[in-house]
Amino acid sequence: MQSLTNRAKQVERKPMTFIEKLYLWNILKGMFITFSHIFKKRPTVNYPEKTRPFSPVFRGLHVLNRDEEGRERCTACGLCALACPAEAITMEAAERKIGEENLYREEKYAARYEINMLRCIFCGLCEEACPKDAVYLSETPAPSNFTRESFIYKKEDLLIPDPKTETEELKKAKGLN
Amino acid sequence: MYTETQILKETSTSLLNGEGELVINVGPQHPATHGVLHLVITLNGETIKKIEPHLGYIHRSIEKMCESLTYRQFIYVTSRMDYLSAHINNHACAMAVEKAMQIEVPQRAQYIRVILDELTRIASHELWWGALAMDVGAFTPFFYAFRERETITDIMEETCGARLTMNYMVPGGVMADIHPNFQQRVKDFIKLFKKNVDEYDDLVTGNVIFQNRLKNVGYLSPEDAISYGCSGPVARGSGVKSDIRKIAPYDIYNQVQFDEVLETAGDSFARYLVRVKEMRQSISIIEQLIDNIPEGEFQAKTKAVLKPPKGEFYTRVETARGELGVYIVSEGGTTPYRIKFRSPGFSNLSALDHISRGSKIGDLMATMGTLDLVIPDIDR
Ligand code: SF4
Ligand code: SF4
Numbered sequence: 001m002q003s004l005t006n007r008a009k010q011v012e013r014k015p016m017t018f019i020e021k022l023y024l025w026n027i028l029k030g031m032f033i034t035f036s037h038i039f040k041k042r043p044t045v046n047y048p049e050k051t052r053p054f055s056p057v058f059r060g061l062h063v064l065n066r067d068e069e070g071r072e073r074c075t076a077c078g079l080c081a082l083a084c085p086a087e088a089i090t091m092e093a094a095e096r097k098i099g100e101e102n103l104y105r106e107e108k109y110a111a112r113y114e115i116n117m118l119r120c121i122f123c124g125l126c127e128e129a130c131p132k133d134a135v136y137l138s139e140t141p142a143p144s145n146f147t148r149e150s151f152i153y154k155k156e157d158l159l160i161p162d163p164k165t166e167t168e169e170l171k172k173a174k175g176l177n
Numbered sequence: 178m179y180t181e182t183q184i185l186k187e188t189s190t191s192l193l194n195g196e197g198e199l200v201i202n203v204g205p206q207h208p209a210t211h212g213v214l215h216l217v218i219t220l221n222g223e224t225i226k227k228i229e230p231h232l233g234y235i236h237r238s239i240e241k242m243c244e245s246l247t248y249r250q251f252i253y254v255t256s257r258m259d260y261l262s263a264h265i266n267n268h269a270c271a272m273a274v275e276k277a278m279q280i281e282v283p284q285r286a287q288y289i290r291v292i293l294d295e296l297t298r299i300a301s302h303e304l305w306w307g308a309l310a311m312d313v314g315a316f317t318p319f320f321y322a323f324r325e326r327e328t329i330t331d332i333m334e335e336t337c338g339a340r341l342t343m344n345y346m347v348p349g350g351v352m353a354d355i356h357p358n359f360q361q362r363v364k365d366f367i368k369l370f371k372k373n374v375d376e377y378d379d380l381v382t383g384n385v386i387f388q389n390r391l392k393n394v395g396y397l398s399p400e401d402a403i404s405y406g407c408s409g410p411v412a413r414g415s416g417v418k419s420d421i422r423k424i425a426p427y428d429i430y431n432q433v434q435f436d437e438v439l440e441t442a443g444d445s446f447a448r449y450l451v452r453v454k455e456m457r458q459s460i461s462i463i464e465q466l467i468d469n470i471p472e473g474e475f476q477a478k479t480k481a482v483l484k485p486p487k488g489e490f491y492t493r494v495e496t497a498r499g500e501l502g503v504y505i506v507s508e509g510g511t512t513p514y515r516i517k518f519r520s521p522g523f524s525n526l527s528a529l530d531h532i533s534r535g536s537k538i539g540d541l542m543a544t545m546g547t548l549d550l551v552i553p554d555i556d557r
Contacts, residue, residue, distance in 0.1 A: 016385060026384050033380045034317050043324045055335040057353065059344075085250035123253040123344045124352070137338075 059122045059137040062115050062153070063160050067105055070162040073134035074113065075106035083129035088119040106132070113155040117142050198226065203541075205234045210545065211308055212552030214526075223537050228530040232556045239557040243516040248274045248348065248483040251516065256342035258520065259554035261301040262497040264293050264337075267346035269494040272427060273503040274348040276492055277485030283474040286350035287428040292363065292466050293337070293345065294494075295459040299370070300329040301497035302452050302459075309449070309546035310381055313390045318381055325373055328366050332359065348483060350476030363467050367460055374456060382453060391446040395532045395544035398443060405531065406524035409499025410455065411548055414448035416441040421495040433465050448547040484511055498522055498549055522554035 019025055045052050054060065065073050076093035094111035096104045103109075127136045135158075145151060161169035199220045205213040213234045219227040239258060243251040252270040256263035268290055275282060282290075307322030330340040335356045337345035345352050381387050397407070402415040412419040420437040422430045438454040440447035485507040493502040499521025506515040525548050533544050 021385075023386055026386060030317075030380055030384060033376060043327065055338070055356070057336070057338040057356070058334060059338045083250070085246050085253055121253060121257075121342070121344075122339065124338060125250065125253070128352075 054139040054141070056139065058139045058141075059124045059127075060140045061117070061138050061142055062120075062126070062135055062158055063138045064113065064155065064158040065134050065136060066160055066162060068163065069102070070164040071101075071103060071105040072109060072159065073105055073132045074110045075108050075132055075134070076110040076113075077108075077131065079129045079131060080126035080135055083125040084120075085123060085125065086119045086121050088116045089126060090114050090116075110155065113158065115153045115158065117151040117153055118148065210552070211550070214550060214552050214555070216529075218538070218541075220538060223539070225533050225536055225538055225541065228533060228541075230526055230529065234556065235553055236556050237553075240516050240518060244513055247511050248277075248485065248513065251513065252346055252348070253342075253344045255518070256344055257553060258518065258557055259496060259498065259501070259522065259551050260341060261304060261551055262297050263341060264297040264333075264343045264345065265494055265496040266501065267344065268294060269492055269496075269501050269503045271346040271348050272494065273490055273492040273505050274483060274485070277488070277490045277505060277507060278348065278479070278483055280349045280477050280479060282350055282428070283477055284429075284471045285473045286475050286477070288466055288470045289351050289355055289475065290346070291428050291430065291433075292463055292470075293333070293343070295462050296329050296332065296363070296366075297343075298497045299456050299459050300326050300333075302456050303329075305452060305497075305546075305549045306377065306381075309543075310387070312542045312546040313387065315381065315387065318377070321373070321377070321380070325366075325370055328369065332362050332366065335359065335362070347476060347479075349479040350474070352476075354475045355470075360467055360470070363463060367464060367467075370456075370460060374453070374460075377453065382449075388446060390540075390543050391449055391547065392444060394445045394536065394540045395547065396444050397528060397532045401528065401531060402443075405528040407499070407528055408521050408524065409495065409497070409549075410438075410448055410451040411499065411525045411528070413438060414440050414451045414547075415443040419500065421493050421500050425493065427492070427494060429466075433462050435462050445543050445547040452549070482511055484509060493519070496521060498551065498554065499525060518557060520554045520557065522551055526550055526555050 067073055076091050078091065078093075081087075081089040081091060090112075091110045091114070092112040093108050096107050096109055122137065122142075124137055130136075163170050201218050201220060202215065203218060204210045204215040207214075210216070215231040215234055217229040217231060218225060219229075237257070239254055242254060246254065252267050252274070255266040255270050258266055274280075303322045303326040307319035310316075310318035310322075333343055334340045336359050337343040337352075397411070397415045399415045399417050402412045402417045407415075407417070408419045416439055418424070418437060418439065421427075422435075423437045435458045438451050438458060440451050485505075487509045488507055490505045490507065491502060493500055495501075500519065501521055502517075502519030504515075504517040504519070505513050508514040529545065529548060533541055536544070
């Protein structure tokens with residue numbers, strides 16, 4: 001049939017030989033290649049029975065760090081929220097009272113600290129911006145969930161377990177045990 | 178008022194007489210468009226009379242969003258444009274900021290950037306190769322392509338920290354130094370890939386059934402390629418020299434030896450051949466660089482807050498799909514006044530109507546496959 005616009009052009013290529021026209025040889029060749037893969041090493045992992053470790057620099061869920069004595073490092077300076085391109089971080093600062101020195105490292109601390117994981121693009125800029133090494137991105141990929149609210153991670157969800165009182169949990173969180 | 182039956186009756190009689198038109202929608206949710214592309218196709222029988230791409234389904238106004246982000250932040254949003262060559266997008270944006278701020282990028286960072294660029298290019302072409310084979314009806318190549326692509330994403334994860342949206346670029350270099358295993362793993366990959374790409378040729382390229390689906394389909398003449406602004410493998414398949422790495426070398430591309438792959442036939446098979454050969458060229462670029470990564474800084478010293486001087490800055494790079502241009506207008510503040518991206522996918526898509534008029538609808542998927550459209554890149 002004549003094409004509508006005469007735009008089609010026959011490209012000169014060498015005509016097929018008789019053997020090629022049969023297609024049989026090509027089908028057999030393709031079958032041979034695919035069949036030979038039965039004897040090769042399997043590239044897949046049997047998830048979820050087996051899991052593949054993520055590399056240490058992997059940017060997954062955020063963690064709020066504590067220092068060696070179990071005090072929260074974050075001083076609610078807001079630099080992470082400022083650096084965040086997705087505006088995912090919100091916080092509220094509070095002043096440390098006398099007698100709370102064992103809880104917070106600095107005189108000012110974050111009373112509320114939330115990261116919206118639905119907004120977050122896991123770029124790692126918050127980690128880079130933090131002057132206190134308080135927030136960092138762990139190796140855990142973000143899990144799925146049913147509601148939107150559950151993706152807003154509160155301070156309790158983000159804080160790493162206390163190395164003094166919750167040694168077991170800390171080991172678990174770091175994937176040791 | 179017409180009733181449904183009347184309309185049906187009239188259209189079917191006129192179609193039978195060979196004069197009617199049938200308008201069908203392909204997409205926005207269609208398995209063969211690899212994304213949310215919406216095409217309105219006017220058919221005469223099985224012959225395509227007109228194709229109208231309708232954009233806007235996944236418009237996220239990235240350009241506008243960038244105007245409210247600082248020069249450090251906006252780079253990471255562009256990973257979401259052409260997600261298959263995220264690293265190269267970031268590269269273009271980082272280069273634009275460096276040009277504006279006149280930052281000298283250390284040699285080591287340039288080497289790392291180019292190696293990762295080429296790995297990204299291979300990964301992108303791999304995915305295209307598997308998807309194209311699947312479009313024309315072969316399923317196995319898709320798995321083989323993903324097997325190799327997985328090796329690349331593993332390398333990316335180990336060094337950059339993420340598998341798809343790498344976010345590894347910062348103005349002035351790269352975010353962190355490469356992983357100690359990086360060089361060894363890339364070398365292992367090269368060895369593996371060289372063996373496997375021959376297998377690709379055996380399985381798909383040399384296959385007569387596959388060739389018959391692509392040959393003489395979707396012819397794009399060199400003149401049309403230029404007038405539609407096509408770039409990348411689409412233009413090179415028509416014999417138009419358009420490789421930015423050759424025309425305007427950036428970073429260390431002027432120090433490596435590689436050929437710009439050109440095919441003159443201009444049909445879908447020519448575009449296919451260009452991409453497969455380009456994968457081999459990328460491998461040879463990586464081979465030249467991987468052992469010679471110089472010691473030194475991976476990041477130049479920059480100010481914490483970047484404030485480029487007043488002016489307009491334009492940089493362009495060669496992504497896996499063609500020429501990506503980044504145009505920044507700066508007013509001297511911390512955020513850009515205006516950002517414009519010239520994305521390769523958009524221009525390549527605009528040629529689709531032209532090259533598929535008069536062909537059969539069955540050939541459309543092969544044509545679209547070889548144009549290698551990534552929809553978030555077309556519709557930012
Ligand atoms: S990783 Fe990036 S997007 Fe996510 S909270 Fe940190 S700065 Fe914001
Ligand atoms: S996490 Fe770091 S950057 Fe963010 S408020 Fe706390 S101390 Fe500041």
